[in-house]
Amino acid sequence: xxxxxxxxxxxxxxxxxxxxxxxxxxxxxxxxxxxxxxxxxxxxxxxxxxxxxxxxxxxxxxxxxxxxxxxxxxxxxxxxxxxxxxxxxxxxxxxxxxxxxxxxxxxxxxxxxxxxxxxxxxxxxxxxxxxxxxxxxxxxxxxxxxxxxxxxxxxxxxxxxxxxxxxxxxxxxxxxxxxxxxxxxxxxxxxxxxxxxxxxxxxxxxxxxxxxxxxxxxxxxxxxxxxxxxxxxxxxxxxxxxxxxxxxxxxxxxxxxxxxxxxxxxxxxxxxxxxxxxxxxxxxxxxxxxxxxxxxxxxxxxxxxxxxxxxxxxxxxxxxxxxxxxxxxxxxxxxxxxxxxxxxxxxxxxxxxxxxxxxxxxxx
Amino acid sequence: xxxxxxxxxxxxxxxxxxxxxxxxxxxxxxxxxxxxxxxxxxxxxxxxxxxxxxxxxxxxxxxxxxxxxxxxxxxxxxxxxxxxxxxxxxxxxxxxxxxxxxxxxxxxxxxxxxxxxxxxxxxxxxxxxxxxxxxxxxxxxxxxxxxxxxxxxxxxxxxxxxxxxxxxxxxxxxxxxxxxxxxxxxxxxxxxxxxxxxxxxxxxxxxxxxxxxxxxxxxxxxxxxxxxxxxxxxxxxxxxxxxxxxxxxxxxxxxxxxxxxxxxxxxxxxxxxxxxxxxxxxxxxxxxxxxxxxxxxxxxxxxxxxxxxxxxxxxxxxxxxxxxxx
Amino acid sequence: xxxxxxxxxxxxxxxxxxxxxxxxxxxxxxxxxxxxxxxxxxxxxxxxxxxxxxxxxxxxxxxxxxxxxxxxxxxxxxxxxxxxxxxxxxxxxxxxxxxxxxxxxxxxxxxxxxxxxxxxxxxxxxxxxxxxxxxxxxxxxxxxxxxxxxxxxxxxxxxxxxxxxxxxxxxxxxxxxxxxxxxxxxxxxxxxxxxxxxxxxxxxxxxxxxxxxxxxxxxxxxxxxxxxxxxxxxxxxxxxxxxxxxxxxxxxxxxx
Numbered sequence: 030x031x032x033x034x035x036x037x038x039x040x041x042x043x044x045x046x047x048x049x050x051x052x053x054x055x056x057x058x059x060x061x062x063x064x065x066x067x068x069x070x071x072x073x074x075x076x077x078x079x080x081x082x083x084x085x086x087x088x089x090x091x092x093x094x095x096x097x098x099x100x101x102x103x104x105x106x107x108x109x110x111x112x113x114x115x116x117x118x119x120x121x122x123x124x125x126x127x128x129x130x131x132x133x134x135x136x137x138x139x140x141x142x143x144x145x146x147x148x149x150x151x152x153x154x155x156x157x158x159x160x161x162x163x164x165x166x167x168x169x170x171x172x173x174x175x176x177x178x179x180x181x182x183x184x185x186x187x188x189x190x191x192x193x194x195x196x197x198x199x200x201x202x203x204x205x206x207x208x209x210x211x212x213x214x215x216x217x218x219x220x221x222x223x224x225x226x227x228x229x230x231x232x233x234x235x236x237x238x239x240x241x242x243x244x245x246x247x248x249x250x251x252x253x254x255x256x257x258x259x260x261x262x263x264x265x266x267x268x269x270x271x272x273x274x275x276x277x278x279x280x281x282x283x284x285x286x287x288x289x290x291x292x293x294x295x296x297x298x299x300x301x302x303x304x305x306x307x308x309x310x311x312x313x314x315x316x317x318x319x320x321x322x323x324x325x326x327x328x329x330x331x332x333x334x335x336x337x338x339x340x341x342x343x344x345x346x347x348x349x350x351x352x353x354x355x356x357x358x359x360x361x362x363x364x365x366x367x368x369x370x371x372x373x374x375x376x377x378x379x380x381x382x383x384x385x386x387x388x389x390x391x392x393x
Numbered sequence: 394x395x396x397x398x399x400x401x402x403x404x405x406x407x408x409x410x411x412x413x414x415x416x417x418x419x420x421x422x423x424x425x426x427x428x429x430x431x432x433x434x435x436x437x438x439x440x441x442x443x444x445x446x447x448x449x450x451x452x453x454x455x456x457x458x459x460x461x462x463x464x465x466x467x468x469x470x471x472x473x474x475x476x477x478x479x480x481x482x483x484x485x486x487x488x489x490x491x492x493x494x495x496x497x498x499x500x501x502x503x504x505x506x507x508x509x510x511x512x513x514x515x516x517x518x519x520x521x522x523x524x525x526x527x528x529x530x531x532x533x534x535x536x537x538x539x540x541x542x543x544x545x546x547x548x549x550x551x552x553x554x555x556x557x558x559x560x561x562x563x564x565x566x567x568x569x570x571x572x573x574x575x576x577x578x579x580x581x582x583x584x585x586x587x588x589x590x591x592x593x594x595x596x597x598x599x600x601x602x603x604x605x606x607x608x609x610x611x612x613x614x615x616x617x618x619x620x621x622x623x624x625x626x627x628x629x630x631x632x633x634x635x636x637x638x639x640x641x642x643x644x645x646x647x648x649x650x651x652x653x654x655x656x657x658x659x660x661x662x663x664x665x666x667x668x669x670x671x672x673x674x675x676x677x678x679x680x681x682x683x684x685x686x687x688x689x690x691x692x693x694x695x696x697x698x699x700x701x702x703x704x705x706x707x708x709x710x711x712x713x714x715x716x717x718x719x
Numbered sequence: 720x721x722x723x724x725x726x727x728x729x730x731x732x733x734x735x736x737x738x739x740x741x742x743x744x745x746x747x748x749x750x751x752x753x754x755x756x757x758x759x760x761x762x763x764x765x766x767x768x769x770x771x772x773x774x775x776x777x778x779x780x781x782x783x784x785x786x787x788x789x790x791x792x793x794x795x796x797x798x799x800x801x802x803x804x805x806x807x808x809x810x811x812x813x814x815x816x817x818x819x820x821x822x823x824x825x826x827x828x829x830x831x832x833x834x835x836x837x838x839x840x841x842x843x844x845x846x847x848x849x850x851x852x853x854x855x856x857x858x859x860x861x862x863x864x865x866x867x868x869x870x871x872x873x874x875x876x877x878x879x880x881x882x883x884x885x886x887x888x889x890x891x892x893x894x895x896x897x898x899x900x901x902x903x904x905x906x907x908x909x910x911x912x913x914x915x916x917x918x919x920x921x922x923x924x925x926x927x928x929x930x931x932x933x934x935x936x937x938x939x940x941x942x943x944x945x946x947x948x949x950x951x952x953x954x955x956x957x958x959x960x961x962x963x964x965x966x967x968x969x970x971x972x973x974x975x
Contacts, residue, residue, distance in 0.1 A: 158435035592813040600825035
């Protein structure tokens with residue numbers, strides 16, 4: 030066949046070397062990474078971004094050594110909230126601070142794309158294989174209950190946070206030990222009722238749906254719609270996403286076409302953008318009532334401007350903090366989990382400056 | 394002894410070596426941090442979720458070798474299962490509904506192909522249009538709500554059933570299709586035409602190859618694979634989501650490139666795509682297993698792309714030198 | 720003076736591109752076992768005339784007669800059927816594919832395994848070696864990818880391919896333009912070799928020395944017309960140059 034030249038021989042040997050080397054380096058790298066992340070101080074920089082507002086917060090975490098209460102316990106929070114979804118940063122902070130206080134290790138898995146079920150399911154399955162000491166998960170899709178059951182059957186305690194199953198019985202059957210979060214449908218009703226101070230009976234309203242088809246969005250919408258029907262109002266649903274640029278353009282188009290709209294609701298946190306739209310059209314604040322859920326910088330800004338009247342805070346910090354604490358207590362003292370309604374805290378002009386301060390720090 | 398040596402020579406001159414090396418390195422990396430990574434249950438997860446995306450990557454790889462792109466595969470991936478469910482809801486027999494869905498996928502590919510080839514508009518643009526159109530149709534038809542899939546046991550089994558430890562039907566489909574496309578690409582006339590059309594279209598035409606037909610067929614295959622992948626995922630999850638497959642086109646193209654397929658056409662490898670698809674899922678899965686924040690995924694994949702392509706070029710240069718000398 | 724029927728006779732060819740009258744009533748003949756050098760300045764119409772012969776452009780007026788019968792060439796594939804093959808200036812080889820696959824592109828040999836058709840790679844390899852050997856290129860490995868070959872080697876492969884498929888007439892468009900002196904010599908050798916095997920060639924070039932070294936006949940074109948048609952010994956390089964640049968008036972047509 031072919032004679033092997035010296036150069037060929039060298040290239041062959043180096044190719045073999047490269048493959049073996051890769052394996053060895055991989056192994057060493059892994060070992061080193063595992064060994065050095067215990068007992069280190071890690072600085073995490075998070076950028077809280079929306080289309081219009083960006084803030085950077087620096088959070089210093091001490092992974093171990095500060096407290097030993099829950100040392101060695103590992104928890105995983107699996108969420109559907111995409112990386113551009115600002116709300117989840119507060120949940121994440123709550124989770125991290127609970128972990129810091131107790132010396133536990135908690136990690137949050139967020140998909141690349143908001144609401145990507147396939148990715149979330151894959152993450153869930155990988156997590157079950159990894160066998161943490163507890164899993165926290167919102168039931169954004171009823172399919173997730175199957176995996177809750179799988180985790181429970183594998184001996185991993187599961188707490189449901191932020192979004193409950195539409196029928197809480199199903200959640201219990203699947204093994205979800207408690208629900209920590211806002212009670213969604215009543216919250217929708219509450220928001221609409223609270224905002225009704227600012228618009229007359231029989232008006233036309235717009236409801237922005239940031240996550241069409243997702244449980245949390247549909248439940249809140251149901252609550253809003255229930256009140257509006259009682260209040261003799263007509264309404265339209267408009268599908269949007271958490272991408273503020275998209276919301277702005279669609280709301281603008283809608284309000285142009287429907288100038289009779291007297292109230293704008295959001296099942297998420299994007300309705301304040303309607304304030305921006307109205308301002309740019311020269312409409313004074315208060316003419317159109319706007320209500321929303323959750324506290325993000327956008328919400329604070331437009332309450333201050335006067336266009337946003339009411340925001341309902343479900344206190345995401347608690348939704349990150351409390352599940353971790355509950356799991357630790359269950360593990361250490363055999364206590365059972367308990368449901369928590371993280372609330373219908375109203376934020377409006379009267380308390381916005383206090384909330385603003387805390388929001389800047391990421392707590393609300 | 395001589396045969397063994399030549400086998401090694403050939404092995405290390407192949408384009409797939411770089412991605413195989415990275416795969417091995419990545420596996421040992423994750424395993425040494427957290428041995429659970431290679432536990433039976435985790436391996437099962439990996440093998441179960443990769444095929445539906447890998448099938449799409451196979452189609453894109455062939456199309457890229459032929460010199461074109463398909464940015465609509467994610468939207469088709471989401472739209473076709475939606476369409477199939479709609480048919481079933483309206484009383485169409487499930488098998489017929491699936492076949493119709495696949496035919497629709499092929500028709501979509503035909504449209505992309507004919508428009509690209511006859512108008513000379515770059516495929517990047519025509520399929521970008523496809524991306525928006527089919528996603529839009531998906532959302533319009535469903536109002537943004539997910540559709541639940543009810544499929545008789547036997548049919549669901551045909552696409553996603555478990556037939557042996559670690560082996561599910563979707564894996565069988567994946568490897569069967571990979572094998573079939575490999576045969577077409579490397580061992581048939583048509584495959585030679587694909588390489589020529591993507592490598593230098595004028596040459597293929599001068600030698601009498603109908604490059605228009607070749608490209609149209611490749612577009613059809615790409616959309617068909619996207620539709621099939623979507624149907625498999627929907628069967629596995631029990632529903633079709635309006636945003637299913639969102640962004641899949643970039644993942645599929647990245648996988649093809651990491652595996653050794655050229656962005657410029659005329660050169661590529663299906664084996665590389667298969668390896669790279671597993672690599673992609675392994676990275677995702679591994680980062681979760683070692684409890685790294687999931688933000689690192691994009692960073693890692695970006696690094697892998699750069700490393701893989703650089704190593705590819707390096708190995709290619711070495712093999713060029715040794716070939717000229719032989 | 721030969722009394723044979725010409726292998727190819729292009730009679731009264733006209734071609735318009737929009738308003739440009741690229742070919743203005745051109746008569747062009749090639750005989751068996753003959754090398755014709757087709758020369759002229761840029762834009763004279765040499766390439767266009769040959770592209771008509773090879774089937775890339777249909778003539779607007781005039782006819783093409785091959786071996787005595789008139790033919791209509793609708794594509795290069797038609798021309799190939801008559802044994803006319805063009806070796807383009809940018810060699811028509813796919814740079815990322817290997818020699819064997821390029822040689823058989825469009826004409827791949829297949830084998831049947833049961834009912835499954837497969838490329839006969841073995842045959843492609845063996846036949847490639849054979850066909851390269853015919854023009855003295857047996858040093859090239861058929862598995863080598865085209866982009867790793869030198870310019871002269873690539874021209875050689877293209878010519879070898881044409882010869883293998885029983886071309887009777889080779890049209891070479893500026894074959895030595897981008898080649899070194901040594902490689903140009905090789906290409907001219909290939910063309911002469913081909914002639915020894917009974918294959919005629921027309922080669923378009925600017926290099927009058929090349930023409931003088933191997934051509935049997937020299938045809939000069941200018942502004943879409945034939946302005947000179949000589950046997951090699953009937954003219955000198957200076958005379959041809961003057962015809963090309965227009966310093967001398969066209970000679971009356973010589974019939975052979």
